[in-house]
Structures are given as structure tokens and as C-alpha cells.
Amino acid sequence: xxxxxxxxxxxxxxxxxxxxxxxxxxxxxxxxxxxxxxxxxxxxxxxxxxxxxxxxxxxxxxxxxxxxxxxxxxxxxxxxxxxxxxxxxxxxxxxxxxxxxxxxxxxxxxxxx
Amino acid sequence: xxxxxxxxxxxxxxxxxxxxxxxxxxxxxxxxxxxxxxxxxxxxxxxxxxxxxxxxxxxxxxxxxxxxxxxxxxxxxxxxxxxxxxxxxxxxxxxxxxxxxxxxxxxxxxxxxxx
Numbered sequence: 001x002x003x004x005x006x007x008x009x010x011x012x013x014x015x016x017x018x019x020x021x022x023x024x025x026x027x028x029x030x031x032x033x034x035x036x037x038x039x040x041x042x043x044x045x046x047x048x049x050x051x052x053x054x055x056x057x058x059x060x061x062x063x064x065x066x067x068x069x070x071x072x073x074x075x076x077x078x079x080x081x082x083x084x085x086x087x088x089x090x091x092x093x094x095x096x097x098x099x100x101x102x103x104x105x106x107x108x109x110x111x112x113x
Numbered sequence: 114x115x116x117x118x119x120x121x122x123x124x125x126x127x128x129x130x131x132x133x134x135x136x137x138x139x140x141x142x143x144x145x146x147x148x149x150x151x152x153x154x155x156x157x158x159x160x161x162x163x164x165x166x167x168x169x170x171x172x173x174x175x176x177x178x179x180x181x182x183x184x185x186x187x188x189x190x191x192x193x194x195x196x197x198x199x200x201x202x203x204x205x206x207x208x209x210x211x212x213x214x215x216x217x218x219x220x221x222x223x224x225x226x227x228x
Contacts, residue, residue: 004156033215033216035216035218042218042219042220043157043200043216043218044218045215045216045217048215056215058215088154090156090157092156092157092216101147101159101162102159102216103159104156104157104158104159105156106155106156107154107155107156
């Protein structure tokens with residue numbers, strides 16, 4: 001079974017630009033969560049989508065948004081990029097029930113210059 | 114989510130068992146204990162989870178104390194490839210058992226396996 005895929009794997013953007021990252025979950029998984037990882041803050045939860053609905057959101061500004069499509073694929077968007085948005089963005093998928101483990105993708109490395 | 118406390122780093126000799134402790138003294142009855150690990154620059158990898166009973170899978174064993182205030186992840190025969198950051202996470206179950214995807218990661222334990 002194919003794992004979680006994220007595209008692109010690496011991205012360089014300039015301050016003020018916007019970026020869209022994509023995540024394809026494992027087949028059959030309906031929940032997709034997004035995380036940001038930085039050396040200073042560690043792994044932080046951004047939001048979770050289940051059946052195209054955002055069910056939970058972390059403490060990030062409104063510049064961070066996401067959506068999920070009917071095929072469970074998800075995108076996250078960051079507008080008006082800041083230098084501090086440079087991070088590894090990770091996507092995780094799960095079947096959706098509470099006790100189900102989450103499977104992470106390899107991440108997208110975003111560098112903002 | 115309940116707070117977890119882990120030692121910042123541990124060492125282990127290759128071939129020996131690695132025992133990684135985690136304290137979660139404020140855990141409530143409907144919270145699961147999860148373990149993930151992250152090898153440098155890769156996405157975290159699920160290892161194992163449990164509620165009350167000890168659990169074992171092909172990767173590791175999870176021992177949860179009777180009062181559930183602490184747990185130990187055991188890698189029975191550590192290899193160099195087990196060098197990673199190990200995260201102990203407690204997940205809260207919402208009323209009605211609805212899915213709650215958020216994982217709250219702490220700083221984890223850096224496990225270094227030596228030849």
C-alpha cells in the first residue's frame with residue numbers, strides 16, 4: 001500500500017508570497033492532519049480535516065489555511081509568507097477513528113527568503 | 114492533552130534492549146499513550162499505542178503501569194537504525210468517541226544507539 005505523499009518536497013519562496021502544499025493520504029484514510037516543525041518550536045499541530053471538514057485547528061494565524069477534497073487529498077496554503085514560516089511541513093493521515101494511528105509523509109521543506 | 118515528561122537523551126549499545134521511560138502522571142481514564150519516533154529529517158513514524166494493557170508489535174513493546182501514570186517503550190534489540198527522537202504522546206478522547214487527530218509533541222528523547 002502506498003504511503004502518504006507530499007508535494008513538492010522542497011520549496012523556496014520570497015517574503016510576501018503565498019504557497020500551496022499538497023498531501024495525498026493513504027488509500028482509504030479519511031483524516032488528514034498538518035503539522036509544522038521548526039528547530040525552535042518543535043512539532044506543532046496546524047489543523048485536521050475529516051470528510052472535507054476542518055475538525056480541529058491549532059494556534060496559528062489566519063494566514064495558514066487548508067482544505068480537503070472529496071478524494072481525501074488535502075492542501076494547505078500560507079499567504080503573505082514571513083521568514084518565520086520556514087519549516088518542515090508534515091502531513092499525516094489516518095482512518096479517522098480515535099484510536100487509529102497516524103501515518104506521516106516525508107514533509108515539504110519550505111524556505112522563505 | 115495530558116503533559117508527558119521524557120528524559121532528553123539516552124544511549125544504548127547495539128543489540129541490547131532500549132528502555133525509554135515516559136511520565137504522564139495527569140493522564141485520565143480515556144486517554145491513550147502513543148509512541149512515535151522521528152529519524153533525522155523524516156516524518157514521524159508510528160511505533161505503538163495502548164490504553165491500559167501492555168502491548169507488543171513487531172517493532173516494540175509498551176509497558177503501562179497499573180496506575181497508568183507512566184509507561185516504558187522497549188526496543189528489544191536496538192540497532193543503529195533505531196537512533197532517533199522518540200516521542201511519548203497522550204491523546205484525549207472526546208465524549209462520544211469522535212476522532213481527534215491532534216497529536217501534541219513534546220521534546221522527546223534522543224536515543225543514540227552505539228556500535
